[in-house]
Amino acid sequence: MAVTAAIETKQLPKAFDVDAVRSEFPILETPVRGKRLVYLDNAATTQKPRVVIAALRRYYEEENANIHRGVHYLSERATDLYEKTREQIRRFIGAGDAREVVFVRGTTEGINLVAATFGRANVRAGDEVLITAMEHHSNIVPWQMLCEQVGAKLKVAPINDAGELLVDELSNLLNAKTKLLAITHVSNALGTVNPMKDVIAVAHSAGVPVVVDGAQAIPHQRIDVRELDCDFYTFSSHKMYGPTGIGVLYGKLDLLNAMPPYQGGGDMIKSVTFEGTIFNDIPYKFEAGTPNIADGIAFGAAVEYLSSLDWQALSIYEHGLLQYATERVKEIDGVRIIGTAREKAGVLSFVMEGVHPHDIGTILDQEGIAVRTGHHCAQPVMQRFGIPATVRASFGLYNTREEVDALVKSLQKVKEIFN
Ligand code: C6P
Numbered sequence: 001m002a003v004t005a006a007i008e009t010k011q012l013p014k015a016f017d018v019d020a021v022r023s024e025f026p027i028l029e030t031p032v033r034g035k036r037l038v039y040l041d042n043a044a045t046t047q048k049p050r051v052v053i054a055a056l057r058r059y060y061e062e063e064n065a066n067i068h069r070g071v072h073y074l075s076e077r078a079t080d081l082y083e084k085t086r087e088q089i090r091r092f093i094g095a096g097d098a099r100e101v102v103f104v105r106g107t108t109e110g111i112n113l114v115a116a117t118f119g120r121a122n123v124r125a126g127d128e129v130l131i132t133a134m135e136h137h138s139n140i141v142p143w144q145m146l147c148e149q150v151g152a153k154l155k156v157a158p159i160n161d162a163g164e165l166l167v168d169e170l171s172n173l174l175n176a177k178t179k180l181l182a183i184t185h186v187s188n189a190l191g192t193v194n195p196m197k198d199v200i201a202v203a204h205s206a207g208v209p210v211v212v213d214g215a216q217a218i219p220h221q222r223i224d225v226r227e228l229d230c231d232f233y234t235f236s237s238h239k240m241y242g243p244t245g246i247g248v249l250y251g252k253l254d255l256l257n258a259m260p261p262y263q264g265g266g267d268m269i270k271s272v273t274f275e276g277t278i279f280n281d282i283p284y285k286f287e288a289g290t291p292n293i294a295d296g297i298a299f300g301a302a303v304e305y306l307s308s309l310d311w312q313a314l315s316i317y318e319h320g321l322l323q324y325a326t327e328r329v330k331e332i333d334g335v336r337i338i339g340t341a342r343e344k345a346g347v348l349s350f351v352m353e354g355v356h357p358h359d360i361g362t363i364l365d366q367e368g369i370a371v372r373t374g375h376h377c378a379q380p381v382m383q384r385f386g387i388p389a390t391v392r393a394s395f396g397l398y399n400t401r402e403e404v405d406a407l408v409k410s411l412q413k414v415k416e417i418f419n
Helices: 002-011 018-022 050-062 073-093 109-124 141-150 167-173 197-205 251-256 293-307 310-329 359-367 379-385 401-418
Strands: 101-104 130-133 155-156 180-184 210-213 232-236 247-251 269-272 277-280 335-338 347-352 371-375 391-393
Touching: 002 277, 018 141, 018 247, 050 073, 050 141, 050 379, 073 101, 073 247, 073 293, 109 141, 109 210, 109 232, 109 247, 130 167, 155 167, 167 197, 197 210, 247 251, 310 335, 310 347, 310 401, 335 401, 347 359, 347 401, 359 371, 359 391, 359 401
Parallel strands: 130 155, 130 180, 180 210, 210 232
Antiparallel strands: 101 247, 232 247, 269 277, 335 347, 347 391, 371 391
């Protein structure tokens, strides 16, 4: 009996220590409009822990130099640190080879890179590119541009009223003309988590490669690109507690090797004459010009920070928080939640009868509560639900039930004002 109890105790996940986490984020102590900040706009960008801020400061105070070029001490040091981030990310996403980790400015550039290189090389007139009805503009517009340039067609897999992808309908849209499926892992406007492994398997069984927009997934769940078997996976540092201006495009080695370069310039070449250029090996072939060195190095600090967390405990904590917020917000009269999928992460979008989302956002702001209001760069999602905008509370690892209570209290106040 005692042994069983001990095993059971051992198997219980540790509680997530949110207070310890919060103490790592100095901005959470900063008053906003004279109130305690309640930051619920994490899907737009996350706040940064001390280790990330310190890495940025240390770089400019002690390590600053251009990389991949100099023989001097600082250049070698900065190069080592920048390349260390690449290796940290390889490990963090379970990639087999650091050459599969291409640095980009963020998710948007990652998708544009695939469209401009893989897309231009493989999509021809009459072909099709498949996306879904829940994509962010970053995963719509680059494909529209590509299709227009080459004379291909953009197809859209539908979603249901809960905001869930209709996988069977997606499957029916795959055919010999489909050259690529571009799909978000988690919807930024609805919070829906797509069954990515299954979707990728369905696409692959039709011979279609898959690019995954991982911007909203990677802050909330451990990603293993080899387990997913995705062909490309892209994400932004600033949504995972790292700096802005840096992100990653993961691509399978053989695909990246076969793709033409993205931009031309320094670092992406082996040799140049006026007659022609021999391009560098991957990943450098896709990294023209001086990169975002400081933010790249600080991104490494963010990944190290995330790697140090107990993700089982974090996941239970975040799910519990989202569930609590959903229950509490649902209780408010006249509130309609947009995005009621069974599998959700991080996002609670809603509208309130008779009150425009922007008015709600403005009143919440007066209380020190930061949410995003609008179409969230996902206008087709708004059209699908017949609304112009939503209020979106999005959660990160430092948010608490007390903050949800503060949100609900302020929403009650909104109701009183508009009644
Ligand atoms: N969504 C939001 O408030 P960038 O801007 O490149 O880091 O990420 C673009 C992007 C792509 N895909 C998804 C699913 C996203 O959510 C985002 C960014 C922010 O929802 C800013 S619009």
